[in-house]
Amino acid sequence: MLPSTPPYTITWEKFPDHFVLPDDPVDHINEPILAAALTESLRLAGKLPETALTTTNYGICATLNGKFVVKAPDWAYIPHITVDLLEVNRCYTPRLQGEIPALVLEFFSEIEGEEYSIKETYPPGKLFYYEQILQVPSYGIFDITTGTLELYRLGENKRYKLESANEEGRFWIPEMQLFLGVWQGKLDNWPGYWLRWWDEEGNLLLWGTELLEQERQRAERLADQLRAGGIDPEE
Secondary structure (H helix, E strand, O other): OOOOOOOOOEEOOOOOOOOOOOOOOOOOOOHHHHHHHHHHHHHHOOOOOOOOEEEOOOEEEEEEOOEEEEEOOOEEEEOOEOOOHHHHOOEEOOOOOEOOOOEEEEEOOOOOOHHHOOOOOOOOOHHHHHHHHHOOOEEEEEEOOOOEEEEEEEOOOOOEEEOOOOOOOOEEEOOOOEEEEEEEEEEOOEEEEEEEEEOOOOOEOOOHHHHHHHHHHHHHHHHHHHHHOOOOOOO
């Protein structure tokens, strides 16, 4: 149980150039593709405003009792930044440089329990940092091997509560006005489980390769209709 008065002071300070950032390894070969695909479908669907920022293994920092804390989630969505992107080339400081991330995702690592750590002492655990320091509204933990997605929402008591998925197995992210869920299939010749977006009407936000295939099929149907009407589409 967290104490009623936190034994720490949080400040939002510019990240120093001399600070050495952690160089965490990628645990699964699909992780970089998964993270890139999450951003790609948002951008292609026009769901990524110019002032928004998505990050992949990129530091999000705060100052805790005078000490810098940096966590680099596997993927995060920041709705609005208030500075030039060149100012956040190494690390992003919420409140100082823009808004708190609306969604943070961690892909389940080989370090057992790291994503669930509520360690309060310096350096704090990931869950404690996202919940109590940053107060990120939605925190997801995705097991890329089994396709299991857990989604935690910050409640009125400022504590995370495990959410239940809807009938389609998806989670509503109100800050983004989108559903997040698990999709099984192939991307760039890599089969597996992927995190995907659906809009409010249940339409899947497509990747670039899917949009190209959609256009190819549309062109083929049009060509067939022209041929049926006695017109050679090649002429």
